[in-house]
Amino acid sequence: MREVTFAEATLEAMREEMARDSRVFIMGEDIASQGGIFGQFKGLADQFGLERVRDTPISETAIVGAGIGAALGGLIPVIDMHFADFLGVAMDEVLNQMSKIRYMFGGQANLPLVLRAPDGVTRSGAAQHSQSLEAIFMHIPGTKIVAPSNAEDAKGLLKAAIRDPNPVIYFEHKDLFRRKGQVPDGEHITPIGKARVTREGDSLTVVSYSRMFTEVEAACQQLGDEVEGKVELIDLRTIVPMDVETILASVRKTHRLLIVHEAVKRGGVGAEISAVVAEKAVEYLDAPIVRIGAKPYPIPFSPPLEREIVPQVDEIISAIRGLLNARI
Amino acid sequence: MKPVVMPKLGLTMTEGTIATWLKQEGDTVAVGEAIAEIETEKITYSLEAPVEGTLLKIVLPAGESAPVAETIAWIGRPGEEVPNEKEGPAASLPHPSEDEASDVQPVMASPAQPALATPFAKKIARDKGVELDRVTGTGPYGRIQADDVVEFLKRLESTSHVARITPAAAVVVEQHGLGAENLRTLDGERVRRADVEGYVEQVNDVRSRVIPHSSMRQAIAKRMTESWTAIPHVTLHRSVYAEGLFELRKKASEKTTKKISMTAVIACLVSRLLPKHPLLNAHYERDGTRVFDDVHLGLAVAVSNGLVVPVIRHANSKSIPELAEEIADVSERARTGSLNPDELEGGTFTISNLGMFGVDGFTPIIVPPQTGILGIGRSVQSMTSSDGTAQNISMTLSLSFDHRAMDGVYGARFLDSLARCIEDPMQLLF
Numbered sequence: 001m002r003e004v005t006f007a008e009a010t011l012e013a014m015r016e017e018m019a020r021d022s023r024v025f026i027m028g029e030d031i032a033s034q035g036g037i038f039g040q041f042k043g044l045a046d047q048f049g050l051e052r053v054r055d056t057p058i059s060e061t062a063i064v065g066a067g068i069g070a071a072l073g074g075l076i077p078v079i080d081m082h083f084a085d086f087l088g089v090a091m092d093e094v095l096n097q098m099s100k101i102r103y104m105f106g107g108q109a110n111l112p113l114v115l116r117a118p119d120g121v122t123r124s125g126a127a128q129h130s131q132s133l134e135a136i137f138m139h140i141p142g143t144k145i146v147a148p149s150n151a152e153d154a155k156g157l158l159k160a161a162i163r164d165p166n167p168v169i170y171f172e173h174k175d176l177f178r179r180k181g182q183v184p185d186g187e188h189i190t191p192i193g194k195a196r197v198t199r200e201g202d203s204l205t206v207v208s209y210s211r212m213f214t215e216v217e218a219a220c221q222q223l224g225d226e227v228e229g230k231v232e233l234i235d236l237r238t239i240v241p242m243d244v245e246t247i248l249a250s251v252r253k254t255h256r257l258l259i260v261h262e263a264v265k266r267g268g269v270g271a272e273i274s275a276v277v278a279e280k281a282v283e284y285l286d287a288p289i290v291r292i293g294a295k296p297y298p299i300p301f302s303p304p305l306e307r308e309i310v311p312q313v314d315e316i317i318s319a320i321r322g323l324l325n326a327r328i
Numbered sequence: 329m330k331p332v333v334m335p336k337l338g339l340t341m342t343e344g345t346i347a348t349w350l351k352q353e354g355d356t357v358a359v360g361e362a363i364a365e366i367e368t369e370k371i372t373y374s375l376e377a378p379v380e381g382t383l384l385k386i387v388l389p390a391g392e393s394a395p396v397a398e399t400i401a402w403i404g405r406p407g408e409e410v411p412n413e414k415e416g417p418a419a420s421l422p423h424p425s426e427d428e429a430s431d432v433q434p435v436m437a438s439p440a441q442p443a444l445a446t447p448f449a450k451k452i453a454r455d456k457g458v459e460l461d462r463v464t465g466t467g468p469y470g471r472i473q474a475d476d477v478v479e480f481l482k483r484l485e486s487t488s489h490v491a492r493i494t495p496a497a498a499v500v501v502e503q504h505g506l507g508a509e510n511l512r513t514l515d516g517e518r519v520r521r522a523d524v525e526g527y528v529e530q531v532n533d534v535r536s537r538v539i540p541h542s543s544m545r546q547a548i549a550k551r552m553t554e555s556w557t558a559i560p561h562v563t564l565h566r567s568v569y570a571e572g573l574f575e576l577r578k579k580a581s582e583k584t585t586k587k588i589s590m591t592a593v594i595a596c597l598v599s600r601l602l603p604k605h606p607l608l609n610a611h612y613e614r615d616g617t618r619v620f621d622d623v624h625l626g627l628a629v630a631v632s633n634g635l636v637v638p639v640i641r642h643a644n645s646k647s648i649p650e651l652a653e654e655i656a657d658v659s660e661r662a663r664t665g666s667l668n669p670d671e672l673e674g675g676t677f678t679i680s681n682l683g684m685f686g687v688d689g690f691t692p693i694i695v696p697p698q699t700g701i702l703g704i705g706r707s708v709q710s711m712t713s714s715d716g717t718a719q720n721i722s723m724t725l726s727l728s729f730d731h732r733a734m735d736g737v738y739g740a741r742f743l744d745s746l747a748r749c750i751e752d753p754m755q756l757l758f
Contacts, residue, residue: 254446255474286448286474287467326467326475 001184005176006039009151013158014041014078016187018048021076022126024162027054028063028080028116036120038118038177042137060086064093068101071113076162084171084251087293098167099142108164114158120211120262122175122312123173127298130306132210132263134239137169138272145239148173150183156190165191171239173262181202199233203322205250207273208260209236211242211268212311216260217288219316230324239269244274248274248281254322255286260316264294287328329404330379334388336396337669343394344368345543346400351383364390366403369547370636372665378404385410392542395461442455443471449595452477469614479675500524526693544634549633555696559612560731563703564692566655568747570707570721573597576753580648590679593625594704595748599623599643599651600756602677605742607677607734611697617733626656626675626695629662636662637695639675670683683707689724699733702726702746725750725751 004012010312018024026044028036032055035042045053055277056063060081067079082088087094094115102111127235139146144166148154161168180244185191204227208216213235220227232250236243249259257277259270270291277289292311300306353355360541364375377383382401388400395682444458445453449472453460454720463480465472500521515707541549557643573593580588602609606619625643629636638658643651661667676697680692683706692703703726710720725746729739748755 074696283451286446326473328468 001182002182004151004183005178005180006148006151006154006172007036007038007042007169009155009181009183010040010158010172011042012183013155013162016043017076017159017162018044018052021162021296023074024076024078025054025070026065026078026080027056029056029082030283031055031060034190035100037078037178038174040116040118040172040177041080060089061093063244064090066097067115067221068084068097069112071111071167072109076112076114078114078116078162081115081117083125083129084117084133085128085135087117087133087284089245094169095138095140095237095321097138101168103142108305112165112166113161113166115167116167117169117171118173118174118177120173120175121299121306122173124301124303124306125174125299125300132171132173132261132294134169134171135263135272138239138269144168144241145171146192146237147173147210147239147270148190148209148237149158149173149208151179151183152188153190155183156188157192157237159189160192163189168192171210174177175179176214177180179214189245190237193238193241193243195237196235197246198235199231201227201230201232203254203318204256204258204313205247205254206231206248206258206260206320207234207235209239209269210262212262215313216316218256218322219313222313223317223320224235226324227320231320233263236269238252242272242276243288244258244276244280247277251277251281252284255258255284256283256286257289258288258292258316259320260319262294262310263293265291265298268293282308287326290323292316292319292328329381329384329402329408329410330520331380331399332363332375332401332403333618334373334394334396334398334400335366335373337366337371337373341370341396341669343393343395344373346390347372348389348390349386350374351377352407353383353386355383355751357381358381358758367670368544368548369543370669379401382406384408395459396417419639440688444470446474448474449477453650456481475497500528507721527537542633544636547754550633550695553694553721555588555693559694559696561691561728562731562736562739563726563728564736564743565689565724565726566743566747567722568723569751570723571753573723574707576648584649586653586656588652590680590683590707592648592655592683593705594681594702594750595625595627595640595643595651595655595679596648597644597753597756598624598677598679601742601745601749603644603746605738607738608700608729608742610699610732610733611676612699612730613697613742616700620676621639622676624674624676626678627658628678628692629659631663631665634673636667636680637675638662638667638671639665639673641674677701679704683723692726692728694730695729698744699730700739701728703728723750 014026014263029035031041032045032050032053033072063079067077068071070243071306098111098113119132134145134147137143144164146157146161146168148157158170161170206216220233221230230255232244234250259273261269263269274291294311294313295309297309299309345367347367349364351363357363357380359380360376361376363377363383366373382405384402384404386401388394389750394400429494444465452474457478460472461631463472463476464664465476467473533733577588577590577593580593583615602623609618609620609623612620622642623641625645626637627640629638640651640654658667658671675695675698678701680701681704682690683704686706687706690703692701694701705726707721707723709720725743727739727743
């Protein structure tokens, strides 16, 4: 194991996959010239040349469209959106091309495209540079979605995404890039579609992912003995296809469920998880399902207002306490 | 032929106990004739025959309880065939199923309104054949949770354990008036006479005995626990000069031949003041505090085996003599157990007077869902000058309030207004 930052972990994945398979290349804005705004592409251009590390004009439509074409043509493109918010510009490419082509042409061609989308709130990015949009894309059939919460999975999931014959949207939280974590030595792949239980308990299941998972961990840390052996913590890791079995097995054991994500609560991934649990395990629930997510407003620039909108550790702590003590 | 069912006496009643049967099987009964005494958590009530005829069968023996609306007896013409056996609660339930939820048959709904319960609690209840109406919920809003059902099953098991007892042992149990709970400590396949005698000896050794909880005691225990654990109580004490109060009682006494109690005078002042302090004349509810225009004043009345809280409706529009008369009436009827169950419900504030027992001050417990209760202490005469001419009568008022609904200053202001009015009732006009 080595301690590296989340950004370095993704960089390791890129280097290893580009070295392993000459079809893998990357394109996006300021990747070669700047190394990515979060340092996640640093040095790639020197190592692999500008042919495989390509700077593009500022046109997300063109970037995603070219990625789809390259993938269909037999390459394995990794394309960078700069900010997940800009996926909106390339919406037709994502919604009607990337997600549909394999199906519409009867699987004649693979579409091994990885769409890297840095999302989430960090340092007052304001309304157009802070969103968590996974729920919108979860709704679209034909695309896999992953959202790592730590360096190990950042590397493992990126490698798995590159090797997957389907398009994968890789949501990487901007605030996680600089955080350090342990990454296993040698080849490391995190399977897509498999959640991880990081803490076992018998009284409350907490499902989370991406940055908010680290906030849930912090909440449990603060609660200490209060949650020891009681709270079962699940890092979802993959949004689509969702590891429903792990969630259901846990809820059948603990009988209580809390879902925490940074994305807006309304119509979020938490709503989907609640619905699945209600459909398949309602009779195991001994308390209402509780969801924590952002309030339904554009993310403000003002730091105090930003904290007001996005879930904080305190809110998670009081939900955990409320559920554990039968007060919710 | 008609069934006689356990009546629902009041909104919150879920089950009742037969205290005694006043008629025996084979007796002829007239419509309206009392046939049994029913004890609920709150009162004792005379059950009247709904039809005339012969009491054909007593289904529920004296001393036993049944949920509301369950058949407890049959009245009909002599010789009519009574339906076989009462339907046991377990008999109407499907067998426990290990299958998925979709395969489970819905449980026949009980006639009372369905209990508030979590899905998991319902599943356990269904699997174990437990009727949720019999389970007390401890979750938010009284919701039944899995733990409550498990707890209920444990209790059930411990009482059924006692059923495994030899007849000879049962006689000894009866003679010594032992409750079923006491025998839980006696382990073994079957409780024998020697076990019980040994137990009795052991108990006598330490010179103690167990007074079984009456249903009223159980009800009080439950409500007090609910109130004390759920409501953050704050109690404010204040000494007040009470000359004005005695003066007022004297004046009111001149208007009537009946005795005017101190409680009636205080009830009058309190009910006039409460509308100006609406958060204290209120019910604390899930979404907000429900405040009332009128004051329905609960009065804690001690009865031989416990406590009841009859409610004086619209106390704020009644005069002191009217209040005195009504308080005397409900207190008397509380003692004789002839209160109507609905007279015990709907209070918006409560007064508890322990002054006549020499208590100076105390911390009364709120009657949920109300937000406040006033405790009244004794009146004390105190000399204030050395020559003994000036005398003051003082008394202590203790106000407990629900800190969820209001804060200390709010309670203190009410107590202050009340103190001023007690010193000088004319203050009410200002």
